[in-house]
Amino acid sequence: MRVCVVGAGASGLPAVKACLEEGLDVVCFEKTSQVGGLWNYRPEQKDGATVMETTVVNTSKEMMAYSDFPPPEHFANFMHHSKVNEYLQAYADKFDLLSKIRFNTPVKRISRHPNGGYRIQLFNGSEEHFDKLMLCTGHHAQPYHPQLRDIQKFQGKVMHAYEYRNMKGFEDKNVVLLGIGNSALDIAVDIAKIAKSVTISTRRGTWIFNRVAAGGMPYDTIFFTRYYKWLMGKIPWTVANDFMEHKIQQRMDHDTYGLRPNHSQRFFATQLHPTPPGTIFFQQHPTVNDALANLICSGYVTIAEDVDTFTENTVVVKNGREFDCDIFITCTGYTFGFPFVDEDIIQIKNHETQLYKYVFPH
Structure with a gap:
């Protein structure tokens, strides 16, 4: 054969x-x-x-x-x-x-x-x-290119994360990234110290995992064990959700940084639960990054709402804030x-x- x-x-x-x-x-x-x-x-x-x-x-x-x-x-x-x-x-x-x-x-x-x-x-x-x-x-x-209102008005460079290789060419540029997955955060961290400004536009936010967990162990050797899988199958999902949120919030307060996911209503629209108790931790795949919090604190990276529209040299987000932009990167998956x-x-x-x-x- x-x-x-x-x-x-x-x-x-x-x-x-x-x-x-x-x-x-x-x-x-x-x-x-x-x-x-x-x-x-x-x-x-x-x-x-x-x-x-x-x-x-x-x-x-x-x-x-x-x-x-x-x-x-x-x-x-x-x-x-x-x-x-x-x-x-x-x-x-x-x-x-x-x-x-x-x-x-x-x-x-x-x-x-x-x-x-x-x-x-x-x-x-x-x-x-x-x-x-x-x-x-x-x-x-095959990169996925989203449909964006008035993108044709924008006179700067538009690219997908698929095209990004290294930080060359981003020196002293105003960069806006659409999306908050692993690629978006990796690019933001890569260029933050050389770009003029870096803004991450996110529609729903995300949970941020660090590679190094408690005791200096890799995070996945703690969370992805047979015991952990058994435990998550035994306790109510509401308890599991609260436990995971508590653990990850200890490392970085996602509310303070504007990162807490806000997708619970969409989740419950497809479920048989009468009342949404809050954000469902397990609904969205978390993002792994070790440097984002420090860069936000030091002003190198800004978190913004979802993109609304464009002008010739700016990106306007949903709440009306406007960001100068020389390079717009869609980090929207494949x-x-x-x-x-x-x-x-x-x-x-x-x-x-x-x-x-x-x-x-x-």
């Missing part, structure tokens, strides 16, 4: 390994010259996902490791992207995966083969037939999709696909 794997990143590599362990004939197509996917930092590349120059992973090495290949002990708990890529390269070397990967070979189109299986058409003009297909291309390749795969194989609607265990129907 021939198996096609598309992408040699963090999910593609173990996919190839799993196929080899089952004695399958596997071929992996990778459009770049190295393994690693987005962890393979490519500052000059405009097409394809890649991390920022200063990216440090938000998950500790123990919690993100492959179960049969732990990272070296001397690697930092939270690895710089170069170390993550080094780890992935070592994984590929250890299990002899490179011989199954065709580098610099982007896939042009995937369609069903009339005799069953899949037809893989490559940009080099060749075509191959496979019995099975595994898509391991991630979801950071669109989930596979543009090179025929729709009869997989359909994407509203950034979702209905697949049982994410397996294509035959």
Whole structure:
């Protein structure tokens, strides 16, 4: 049985390994010259996902490791992207995966083969037939661009976080970022000391986790344990919510900083609870950042309401405040999709696909 794997990143590599362990004939197509996917930092590349120059992973090495290949002990708990890529390269070397990967070979189109299986058409003009297909291309390749009122009036630079590589070009600029996810905060922290001003516009706010928790331990080694999962399943969700809010508010008062999420009404509109008791901690994925509070306190970063409109050189937020802006960065996430795969194989609607265990129907 021939198996096609598309992408040699963090999910593609173990996919190839799993196929080899089952004695399958596997071929992996990778459009770049190295393994690693987005962890393979490519500052000059405009097409394809890649991390920022200063990216440090938000998950500790123990919690993100492959179960049969732990990272070296001397690697930092939270690895710089170069170390993550080094780890992935070592994984590929250890299990002899490179011989199954065709580098610099982007896939042009995937369609069903009339005799069953899949037809893989490559940009080099060749075509191959496979019995099975595994898509391991991630979801950071197609940026989502929101519809913004009067954006056409704005005369400054507009870009997506997808395009950001490093702080070069942001010196003495007024920068406004739309969104408050990990990318937005990473960029804000990166440029705060060199930009003229940095403003983060947020619609709903967010909870901020620090990488280092009580006792100096990585936060995820405390919260993501079997005991913690058991405990959260035993106590009422209202108690769990209050407990988590109390813990995170001890580190930084989100009300004082204008960061407390305000999405409880939307949550309860879809639930069977008669009265909203307050913000639901577990509804929104928290953001991980260690430096934001200090930068807000020292005036390097300002938190503002959601964007309302634009003028030629300013951004106006919902309460009427106006911020000078030379560069506007949308940090609004990504669109989930596979543009090179025929729709009869997989359909994407509203950034979702209905697949049982994410397996294509035959």
